[in-house]
Amino acid sequence: MIDKLAWIEIRDKAILSTRSYGKDKFYIPGGKREAGETDAQAIIREIKEELNIDLKSDSLQFAGIFEAQAHGHAEGIIVKMTCYTADYTGALQATSEIEEIRWLNFADQDKISDVDKIIFDYLKAKGLLD
Numbered sequence: 001m002i003d004k005l006a007w008i009e010i011r012d013k014a015i016l017s018t019r020s021y022g023k024d025k026f027y028i029p030g031g032k033r034e035a036g037e038t039d040a041q042a043i044i045r046e047i048k049e050e051l052n053i054d055l056k057s058d059s060l061q062f063a064g065i066f067e068a069q070a071h072g073h074a075e076g077i078i079v080k081m082t083c084y085t086a087d088y089t090g091a092l093q094a095t096s097e098i099e100e101i102r103w104l105n106f107a108d109q110d111k112i113s114d115v116d117k118i119i120f121d122y123l124k125a126k127g128l129l130d
Contacts, residue, residue: 001077001078001079001080002032002070002073002077002078002079002080003032003033003080003082004030004031004032004079004080004081004082005030005031005032005033005039005042005043005046005081005082005083005084006027006028006029006030006043006081006082006083006084006119007028007029007030007043007046007047007055007083007084007085007086008028008063008083008084008085008119008123009029009085009088010085010123010128010129011103012103013105013128013129013130014103014104014105014129014130015028015103015104015105015120015123015129016028016029016092016101016103017029017101017102017103017104017108017111017112017116018050018051018094018098018100018101018102019098019099019100019102020097020098020099021097021098021099023072023099025071025111025112025113025116026100026102026104026108026111026112026116027112027113027116028081028083028116028119029046029047029050029051030043030046030047030050030081030083031046031049031050032046039060039082039084040057040060043055043060043084043086044057047088049095049097050094050095050097050098051092051093051094051095051098051101052090052091052092052093052095053088053089053090053091053092053093054088054089054090055086055087055088056086056087056088056089057086059085059086059087060084060085060086061084061085061086062082062083062084063083063084063085064082064083064119064122065080065081065082065083066080066081066083066115066118066119066122067079067080067081067115067118068113068114068115068117068118069114069115070113070114070115071113071114071115079113079115081115081119083119104120105129105130106120106123106124106129106130
């Protein structure tokens, strides 16, 4: 099981997604926690590292936990994505590990990982994605 945290940011019914160097898929921004980190500490750190913005810890809201086959891993390796929404300060900017930032719609399913497809389905059902 790969334990990851992700930040869901929706604007104009599109979701913020990132593609790291050398990757063929876009991912909802976030990453793995370091030893001893809480969800809040991990997601705030990861988003700062990837997008150079500061999530406002007092605005973090749990959005759900989603599981699926991990993209690029052996069959049976599952990724568990714990998702949050949050307000932020700063301007979105791709950092050293991120090659591209893109706002994706529901129709962009071919560009994302399996766990992100489940999240896109969930957001579409809630009327949050076009």
